[in-house]
Amino acid sequence: MEKELSIVIPVFNQWKYTAECVASVLKADIPKDYEIIVVDNASTDFTPKLLDTIQKEGHSLRVIHNNINLNYLSGANIGWKEADSKYCLHLNNDTTIYKDTIKTLLDVFFKDEKIGIAGSIQYFPNGYREPPLRYFYRGDADVGNLYRVDFPKEVDENLSKGIYTPPIEVDSPHFACGIVKREVWEKIGYFDDRFWPCMYEMEDYAMRAKEAGFKLVMVPNSKFIHHVAVSTRENTPYYQSIIDRNREIFRQKWGEKLRKKEI
DSSP states (O other): OOEEEEEEEEEOSOHHHHHHHHHHHHTSOOOSSEEEEEEEOOOOSSHHHHHHHHHHTTOSEEEEEOSSOOHHHHHHHHHHHTOOEEEEEEEOTTEEEOTTHHHHHHHHHHHOTTEEEEEEEEEOTTSOBOOOOOOOOOSSTTTTSOOOOOOOHHHHHHHHHTOOOOOEEOSSOOTTEEEEEHHHHHHHOSOOGGGOSSSSHHHHHHHHHHHTTOEEEEEEEEEEEEOOOTTTGGGHHHHHHHHHHHHHHHHHHHTTTSOSSOO
């Protein structure tokens, strides 16, 4: 039977972050009919025992164990393809969410049937909030680079007062904590394997979703904390080379259709 929500979390080691992430989900306001799908990319630390313990406690957690580390993109796709639900929340394992993060995201789909993807606003552990991705494709030498635009002043004021702020339409929501509606992946599929192991797969997916006619939004009142790159920072030169390579793949794929100015 189709569930309301699947939560897909690819992991590789970093068990303490995974523990905090899953704990925050279990404390959150989420539909009763949900599942957590953790894709373990052959972790060698305490991660397998942690996941086994959570399952034994009776939580709705399904674990997919890979024999080798397939990295983020493949791990996310494996979990995504197992999602038997109306909505799929993609969640990085180095994130923690608030009690109302998921509910606030889901609510926007019920208010606007054209929305296909909704992302939360990213905060860092030091309290700094990443500017929203309202921006972002520019048809010049910087094609494929992100161009951030600050919130309108009234949005900042509303957020500081805890006032509800309508979703902001964007070119690419934040997939570190973002929900995709089933109609989207049924129509356009999953992350493009050309962007393996990661980087630009999310921006590419957003372009494909917009091409298919779906609206993409950021939800100001839905927020999450992201420690960022805990699995990649130990090999920064390698991942920088991946960023450079995938940026070029992205340019070649979308060069003729990239926006020439921000929304």
